[in-house]
């Protein structure tokens with residue numbers, strides 16, 4: 001596979017190897033790397049009938065001196081296990097998760113883009129592969145990891161996006177599965193996304209399912225509001241996905257920028273008064289939000305260009321991930 005590193009977007013271009021492990025008769029096997037290709041599934045598989053499945057999203061980064069690193073992979077392991085408990089699936093040992101992925105990335109090193117050309121996106125999936133008929137947990141499970149070199153998630157890259165508040169769709173029901181990366185959460189997001197795209201916006205901004213009043217997330221990314229010396233993000237109330245990037249930004253904002261970091265309820269009107277607005281995720285990194293549409297009215301944020309603090313936080317985070325800035329938190333996992 002010959003890759004043009006300069007034309008990478010965010011599409012699936014799977015690298016030639018993948019990792020597969022199976023859970024049968026009450027335990028996980030040790031797994032193995034194999035050639036990327038179709039997985040055999042029987043029609044009665046739990047994932048196909050009742051959506052018993054989770055995914056994760058991570059990246060491997062190439063440093064300036066050619067090393068390959070990951071960012072907080074154990075946090076993804078913990079989050080996957082939170083999802084396993086919620087969906088009645090067998091958990092994976094954290095060390096097994098991290099080491100299996102490290103081994104796959106090592107085998108896929110030629111597909112980690114050069115420094116600053118992109119990243120190797122890592123997609124772990126875990127799903128019920130054994131047969132079910134009644135609504136029950138499957139008797140067996142598959143853990144699989146594939147990778148794909150990627151460029152920026154949003155075509156506009158760091159230049160920013162326009163979002164629309166959607167009151168007629170919610171991302172996550174109360175006390176549902178919004179806090180875990182359950183596959184079904186994303187199937188329901190396709191239609192609202194298609195509707196806002198048809199109106200020329202880039203993403204959906206979701207409000208809470210109880211009152212349609214509080215900000216939840218932007219598409220599949222967490223949201224931050226900067227105002228004065230405070231930075232706020234919606235508190236984790238069970239419907240919001242606890243992003244690894246979200247957590248990193250909260251900590252960087254406080255410790256390296258002296259901002260007051262708050263996790264609280266944010267009424268949607270607060271967005272219109274923000275100095276700066278952005279969303280975060282492994283794929284989105286930090287993406288500035290330039291305007292928010294609400295009931296046909298476009299509210300420009302700040303001066304409708306990436307803000308100074310958003311840019312500084314972006315540089316800090318990317319700097320740590322690419323090994324250019326000191327990682328004082330133990331976030332970087334060296335692959336070699």
Ligand SMILES: *Cc1c(COP(=O)(O)O)cnc(C)c1O
Nearest residue numbers: 220221222241243244245281282
């Ligand atoms: C994955 C995801 C995020 C971002 O999480 P990161 O760990 O930062 O990548 C945010 N919101 C939703 C709904 C997600 O699925």
